[in-house]
Amino acid sequence: MTEVARRYRISLPTLAAASLxxxxxxxxxxxxxxxxxxxxxxxxxxxYFHVSIAITAYFCFGLGAWKALVHLWKRDPRADLESxxxxxxxxxxxxxxxxTGSIWAxxxxxxxxxxxxxxxxxxxxxxxFYAAYFMLRYxxxxxxxxxxxxxxxxxxxxxxxxxxxxAIRLAKQAIHPVVFTLQGPKFGxxxxxxxxxxxxxxxxxxxxxxxxELAGKRxxxxxxxxxxxxx
Amino acid sequence: xxxVRDVGALARKDLLLExxxxxTLPAMxxxxxATFVVFHFALPSGxxxxxxxxxxxxxxxxxxxxxxxxAFVPEREQRVLDGLVLAPCDRSAIWLGKGIATLAFLAAAxxxxxxxxxxxxxxxxxxxxxxxxxxxxxxxxxxxxxxxxAVATRARDLLLPLLFLPLAIPIVIGGVGASIVASPGxxxxxxxxxxxxxxxxCWASFEYVVTE
Numbered sequence: 001m002t003e004v005a006r007r008y009r010i011s012l013p014t015l016a017a018a019s020l021x022x023x024x025x026x027x028x029x030x031x032x033x034x035x036x037x038x039x040x041x042x043x044x045x046x047x048y049f050h051v052s053i054a055i056t057a058y059f060c061f062g063l064g065a066w067k068a069l070v071h072l073w074k075r076d077p078r079a080d081l082e083s084x085x086x087x088x089x090x091x092x093x094x095x096x097x098x099x100t101g102s103i104w105a106x107x108x109x110x111x112x113x114x115x116x117x118x119x120x121x122x123x124x125x126x127x128x129f130y131a132a133y134f135m136l137r138y139x140x141x142x143x144x145x146x147x148x149x150x151x152x153x154x155x156x157x158x159x160x161x162x163x164x165x166x167a168i169r170l171a172k173q174a175i176h177p178v179v180f181t182l183q184g185p186k187f188g189x190x191x192x193x194x195x196x197x198x199x200x201x202x203x204x205x206x207x208x209x210x211x212x213e214l215a216g217k218r219x220x221x222x223x224x225x226x227x228x229x230x231x
Numbered sequence: 232x233x234x235v236r237d238v239g240a241l242a243r244k245d246l247l248l249e250x251x252x253x254x255t256l257p258a259m260x261x262x263x264x265a266t267f268v269v270f271h272f273a274l275p276s277g278x279x280x281x282x283x284x285x286x287x288x289x290x291x292x293x294x295x296x297x298x299x300x301x302a303f304v305p306e307r308e309q310r311v312l313d314g315l316v317l318a319p320c321d322r323s324a325i326w327l328g329k330g331i332a333t334l335a336f337l338a339a340a341x342x343x344x345x346x347x348x349x350x351x352x353x354x355x356x357x358x359x360x361x362x363x364x365x366x367x368x369x370x371x372x373x374x375x376x377x378x379x380x381a382v383a384t385r386a387r388d389l390l391l392p393l394l395f396l397p398l399a400i401p402i403v404i405g406g407v408g409a410s411i412v413a414s415p416g417x418x419x420x421x422x423x424x425x426x427x428x429x430x431x432x433c434w435a436s437f438e439y440v441v442t443e
Contacts, residue, residue, distance in 0.1 A: 164401055
């Protein structure tokens with residue numbers, strides 16, 4: 001099955017340059033422009049990365065599920081690989097959410113792990129779920145069956161996200177006491193600008209990485225195909 | 232209705248197989264009772280009833296896993312699944328029939344397991360029993376679906392718990408919540424929601440698991 005490479009409007013070097021500029025700008029804003037948090041001081045600045053990475057991870061999982069749907073619905077031969085790569089990026093960004101969340105929790109509250117943090121717990125569940133995605137994918141031979149299994153499982157993921165979130169919210173009421181309540185940051189001025197730039201930077205970075213991995217995987221598949229023809 | 236007849240025939244086939252071979256149910260029963268004994272010794276003496284309530288849910292999820300893991304083994308061994316897929320019936324009927332049979336095994340195991348739990352640990356209230364019934368539906372819906380996938384992979388038995396446990400976390404939260412709080416309405420409602428959502432997703436996408 002020959003996979004047709006998709007034609008993109010924005011070229012990969014442009015994307016890479018854009019993400020370099022945006023990430024640098026975001027770093028500059030986070031460290032030099034955004035004001036210190038009145039309550040948590042300097043350490044609160046990790047918020048700009050933590051939250052934007054989390055939103056980016058959701059986007060990746062969403063993209064993975066959308067491509068999975070395209071695969072099942074339209075039988076687009078390119079969608080399977082795209083879905084896999086999107087989920088892969090989602091897992092990378094999801095792991096970063098766990099790491100940055102842990103660091104933030106340690107500095108703010110003195111514990112590396114807090115069961116009272118909804119987002120952290122949710123990302124742990126999602127991490128376990130999507131880690132199993134790779135186990136599933138690599139224990140089936142490449143082909144239509146693997147594409148179907150991966151697609152169906154990726155779709156389960158987007159169903160699991162809201163359901164788990166509800167469950168974790170519910171669990172906090174009975175099973176775990178609410179120890180810390182995080183007041184919503186008062187958005188305004190440089191805080192908002194910094195957050196928005198960081199968010200856009202992370203999204204562009206994720207998209208760039210997605211395209212890089214996709215390009216690599218497609219070249220890989222093409223080379224293998226040519227080798228088979230030559231052999 | 233032919234769909235209902237198909238589902239009935241498939242479920243009946245599994246129940247008859249079990250009645251003759253007695254593969255799954257005795258194993259589930261032994262497993263769940265042995266788990267309770269392990270839990271008794273795992274809990275330090277003087278632990279609260281709340282801890283035991285939590286362990287009941289662990290036992291249920293793992294027992295279900297045992298049953299679900301066996302569900303598609305006969306289909307694999309005799310290549311029955313290929314025949315079923317070729318049969319002129321809706322493919323989701325395969326999932327539904329298998330799910331009903333698995334639910335019957337799980338319910339039968341629990342009919343023994345819940346009284347044993349009450350005997351070993353503490354009595355169970357109506358909310359817990361209701362939560363167990365609702366959780367069974369979700370467990371069997373999702374578990375059967377994933378069982379069909381896992382059985383077609385190389386890793387097979389290794390894979391099923393990895394696929395199933397993250398999806399079972401909401402069930403455990405709902406179940407434990409319902410068994411320990413004074414007004415379990417929200418938790419039971421959540422379990423109903425879980426069952427409805429995942430049953431729908433499984434029903435709609437099972438076709439892609441068995442066809443290419």
